[in-house]
Amino acid sequence: MTRIKLTVDGMAVSDDVEPRTLLVHYLREQLGKTGTVVGCDTSNCGACTVHLDGQSVKSCNVLAVQADGGEITTIEGLADTVPDRADGQLHPVQEAFRECHGLQCGYCTPGMIMASVDLLNRNPHPTEQEIREGLEGNLCRCTGYHNIVRAVQYAAEGEQP
Amino acid sequence: MIPAAFDYVAPTTLEEALAALGEHGDDAKLLAGGQSLLPVMRMRLNAPEWVIDLGRIESLRGIREEGDELVIGAMTPHAVVGEDPLVAQHARLLTDAEAEVADAQIRHRGTIGGALVHADPAGDLGAPARALDARFVIAGAGGTRTVAADEFFLDLFETAVGEDEILTEIRVPKRTGWRTHYEKFVRVKHQWSIVAVAVAVRLEGDTVAEARVGLTNMGNTPLRARGVEEALTGRPATEESVAAAAARASEGTAPPSDLNGDAAYRSHLAQVLTRRALMTAISGGTA
Ligand SMILES: Cc1cc2nc3c(=O)[nH]c(=O)nc-3n(C[C@H](O)[C@H](O)[C@H](O)COP(=O)(O)OP(=O)(O)OC[C@H]3O[C@@H](n4cnc5c(N)ncnc54)[C@H](O)[C@@H]3O)c2cc1C
Ligand code: FES
Ligand code: FES
Numbered sequence: 001m002t003r004i005k006l007t008v009d010g011m012a013v014s015d016d017v018e019p020r021t022l023l024v025h026y027l028r029e030q031l032g033k034t035g036t037v038v039g040c041d042t043s044n045c046g047a048c049t050v051h052l053d054g055q056s057v058k059s060c061n062v063l064a065v066q067a068d069g070g071e072i073t074t075i076e077g078l079a080d081t082v083p084d085r086a087d088g089q090l091h092p093v094q095e096a097f098r099e100c101h102g103l104q105c106g107y108c109t110p111g112m113i114m115a116s117v118d119l120l121n122r123n124p125h126p127t128e129q130e131i132r133e134g135l136e137g138n139l140c141r142c143t144g145y146h147n148i149v150r151a152v153q154y155a156a157e158g159e160q161p
Numbered sequence: 162m163i164p165a166a167f168d169y170v171a172p173t174t175l176e177e178a179l180a181a182l183g184e185h186g187d188d189a190k191l192l193a194g195g196q197s198l199l200p201v202m203r204m205r206l207n208a209p210e211w212v213i214d215l216g217r218i219e220s221l222r223g224i225r226e227e228g229d230e231l232v233i234g235a236m237t238p239h240a241v242v243g244e245d246p247l248v249a250q251h252a253r254l255l256t257d258a259e260a261e262v263a264d265a266q267i268r269h270r271g272t273i274g275g276a277l278v279h280a281d282p283a284g285d286l287g288a289p290a291r292a293l294d295a296r297f298v299i300a301g302a303g304g305t306r307t308v309a310a311d312e313f314f315l316d317l318f319e320t321a322v323g324e325d326e327i328l329t330e331i332r333v334p335k336r337t338g339w340r341t342h343y344e345k346f347v348r349v350k351h352q353w354s355i356v357a358v359a360v361a362v363r364l365e366g367d368t369v370a371e372a373r374v375g376l377t378n379m380g381n382t383p384l385r386a387r388g389v390e391e392a393l394t395g396r397p398a399t400e401e402s403v404a405a406a407a408a409r410a411s412e413g414t415a416p417p418s419d420l421n422g423d424a425a426y427r428s429h430l431a432q433v434l435t436r437r438a439l440m441t442a443i444s445g446g447t448a
Pocket of ligand 3 (some may be wrong): 102103104105106107108109139140141142143
């Protein structure tokens with residue numbers, strides 16, 4: 001067992017973990033943050049995407065011990081990162097996915113949203129091509145991506161001055 | 162899937178890491194970004210007893226200039242190399258290739274050194290490293306040594322880095338003002354190259370003064386397309402001479418046959434992609 005200390009969705013946590021524990025399993029099974037899901041066994045699908053120190057990562061491909069000392073945001077804490085947030089208010093990208101119906105079964109959605117937030121952080125006004133390429137690490141088996149791309153465009157427009 | 166159990170150490174200096182490697186030897190694996198090693202361990206294709214994490218060694222990260230070379234720390238993540246202004250200015254071919262590695266999430270974690278030591282023949286950084294004549298600094302118990310790109314890649318997943326050694330730096334000779342392009346052919350955007358071609362050319366007026374061409378996934382290791390380089394050097398930078406030179410792209414290669422395509426298909430692809438890559442580079446490159 002190795003002791004790790006990190007911040008997850010704004011909360012300081014400290015736990016003993018087996019070194020082989022994947023970050024996604026630590027989040028889901030030890031912290032109960034089941035909003036982050038596992039969609040594949042090959043690190044291809046992106047469903048498990050969270051932010052580690054402000055960058056999108058596939059949490060199925062990071063050991064919990066590698067995240068020691070880090071700061072993690074999952075889909076469950078994303079809305080809390082909005083400054084002066086009203087009770088029940090969603091993050092603008094969550095709101096955009098709802099508004100544009102950027103999902104069908106919803107399985108890819110937590111990862112899609114976390115990857116989209118990272119994309120917009122780096123490039124606040126992406127072209128359609130940049131959105132499609134920026135989300136290349138996230139697979140959706142339902143939507144054909146069309147409404148997902150629209151949702152990211154919608155969120156980007158909303159953030160324009 | 163979850164890896165088999167292992168013991169974990171995260172040294173903060175290179176010396177500690179080398180000592181841990183010396184102590185646990187054959188039973189240990191170095192962990193860089195984990196983007197290739199963790200999938201392999203999760204599939205239980207590899208089950209080391211010890212994992213030595215290089216992620217806490219600050220001295221292995223970062224990019225700096227040293228005379229005529231750029232020095233890139235082995236643990237520098239793909240995303241950092243891909244966005245670095247010094248790299249864009251002096252080794253633009255690496256910038257081009259880094260943009261084609263995997264996806265944003267994997268580029269945030271995976272490192273340039275990890276990708277080069279992993280030496281997957283379909284990996285996107287080997288061909289640019291060979292085309293640019295990068296040098297590899299390797300540390301071991303007895304000190305450090307430097308290996309040229311032509312001697313670094315030995316076979317499938319095998320490099321000059323020994324079991325008890327650590328790659329610390331990639332040193333890339335500056336090629337400022339060269340025109341470059343990395344042309345990658347895939348069916349699914351974030352996947353490994355079926356074939357890819359890395360080119361860097363230096364023009365003098367309308368003439369190709371120097372040309373360097375690397376090939377991805379045309380053999381067990383990344384290759385140099387010397388026939389193309391030879392045929393193009395000193396020739397006018399026109400579509401005609403490019404086409405003639407590109408026709409030699411598969412000379413001396415031994416491409417694999419797999420579900421993505423057989424060897425003959427890859428040989429054809431190499432020629433087409435070489436022509437495209439050279440034309441893109443000559444007409445201004447990726448910038
Ligand atoms: C879904 C997916 C798609 C991908 N697509 C591509 C792609 O299109 N193109 C591409 O090029 N790559 C691709 N990759 C691989 C990616 O580039 C990895 O980042 C890279 O191969 C390994 O780098 P790493 O830092 O994660 O190394 P790790 O996975 O940590 O290590 C890889 C190997 O190198 C050894 N090692 C690492 N660093 C050192 C060092 N400094 N000294 C000695 N030994 C060391 C390790 O022991 C291990 O054997 C993909 C990966 C995934 C999961
Ligand atoms: S579950 Fe992590 S990438 Fe698919
Ligand atoms: S909505 Fe079903 S996988 Fe994307």
